[in-house]
Amino acid sequence: MDRCQKNARDQRKLIIFADESGLSERPSIRSTWGRRGKTPVVVHSHRWAKRSMMAGLIYHWSGKPAKLTFEIIEQSYRLPDILRWCRRLIRVLAGKKAILIWDRLQAHRSKAVKAYLAAYGIEVVLLPGYAPQLNPTEWLWANLKGTELANFCAEDITDAETEARRGAKRIRRRLLLLEGFLAGAGLTFGSK
Numbered sequence: 001m002d003r004c005q006k007n008a009r010d011q012r013k014l015i016i017f018a019d020e021s022g023l024s025e026r027p028s029i030r031s032t033w034g035r036r037g038k039t040p041v042v043v044h045s046h047r048w049a050k051r052s053m054m055a056g057l058i059y060h061w062s063g064k065p066a067k068l069t070f071e072i073i074e075q076s077y078r079l080p081d082i083l084r085w086c087r088r089l090i091r092v093l094a095g096k097k098a099i100l101i102w103d104r105l106q107a108h109r110s111k112a113v114k115a116y117l118a119a120y121g122i123e124v125v126l127l128p129g130y131a132p133q134l135n136p137t138e139w140l141w142a143n144l145k146g147t148e149l150a151n152f153c154a155e156d157i158t159d160a161e162t163e164a165r166r167g168a169k170r171i172r173r174r175l176l177l178l179e180g181f182l183a184g185a186g187l188t189f190g191s192k
Contacts, residue, residue, distance in 0.1 A: 004099050004101065004125055005061075007099065007123070008061040008099050009061045009062070011061075011097060012061055012097070013061055013096075013097045013098050013099050013123070014058055014059065014060060014061065014066060014093065014096055014097070014098040014099070015058070015059045015060075015061065015098070015099050015101065016056050016057065016058050016059075016089070016098050016099065016100045016101065017056070017057045017059075017101050017102070017135050017136050017137050018054065018055065018056040018057075018085075018089075018100060018101070018102040018137060019054070019055060019102060019103065019132075019135050019137035019138060019140075019141070020052055020053065020054050020077050020105070021052070021053045021054075021055075021141045022050060022051070022052060022053070023050065023051040023052070023053050023072065023149075023157075023160055023161065023164055024048060024049065024050045024051070024157070024160065025048065025049050025050075025154045025156065025157050025159075025160055049156070049157035050157070051072050051073065051074060051157060051160070051161060052072070052073050052074075052075065052076050052077050052081075053070070053071070053072050053141075053164060054069075054070070054071050054073075054077060054085055055068065055069065055070045055137050055140055055141075055168070056068070056069040056070075056089060056092075056100075056137075057136055057137055057140065057178060057181060058092075058093075058098075059178075059182070063179075063182065063188065064175075064179075065175045065178035065179055067092065067172075068140075068168065068171060068172045068178065069088070069089060069092055070165070070168040070172075071085065071088070072161050072164060072165070077105070077107065078107060079107045079110055079112065079113070081107075082105075082107040082108065082110075082113055083112060083113060083116060086113060086116055086117055087116075089122075090120050090122075093120075093122075097121040097122070098121075098122050098123070099122070099123045099124075099125055100117060100122050100123070100124050100125070101125045101126075101127060101135070102124075102126065102127065102135070103126070103127050103132070103135065104126050104127065104129055108124075108126065109126065133185060133186070134185055134186075134187075135185060136181035136182050136184065136185040136187065137181070138185070139180070139181040139184040139185060140171060140181055143167075143171065143177070143181075144164060144167040144168065144171065147167060147170075148163045148164065148166055148167035148170070149163055149164065149167065
């Protein structure tokens with residue numbers, strides 16, 4: 001990570017952490033408050049419709065949060081979906097150079113993805129295997145699933161999608177929260 005930070009600082013590149021996560025109608029059960037003597041009960045439909053979410057946390061080379069990209073798709077992420085997300089990321093970056101840091105999903109390591117990103121000046125750095133704790137996006141998922149989606153009983157999958165988007169909007173507005181995701185992953189951007 002030190003090499004990435006130095007490279008980003010020297011070349012004034014943005015730093016992007018990206019990751020996928022799942023979303024379903026099944027509630028994310030969390031501790032909650034209840035009236036004394038009345039155990040809270042979560043009632044849900046027992047349907048298992050699922051979606052996939054992708055987020056990209058974008059930071060300036062100095063470590064200040066810049067943007068959050070977020071999307072939901074109907075199936076699991078495959079190579080065509082990753083390439084489409086990369087095209088969207090290129091539009092968001094609007095010509096700025098960047099370092100993209102993500103896990104070792106096979107689609108992330110594909111020649112097509114690497115070539116596409118390289119053509120736009122995006123350097124790809126893969127996190128070590130079995131090290132999700134190094135990706136601040138994992139903290140985003142924990143926050144989203146522990147806030148908007150905690151104990152949320154969706155009528156159908158579109159309700160869950162709406163809540164997830166509401167959570168992404170909340171997170172997008174709170175720059176200190178985005179800084180906290182970095183700190184949660186044990187990452188800091190020191191000065192030169």
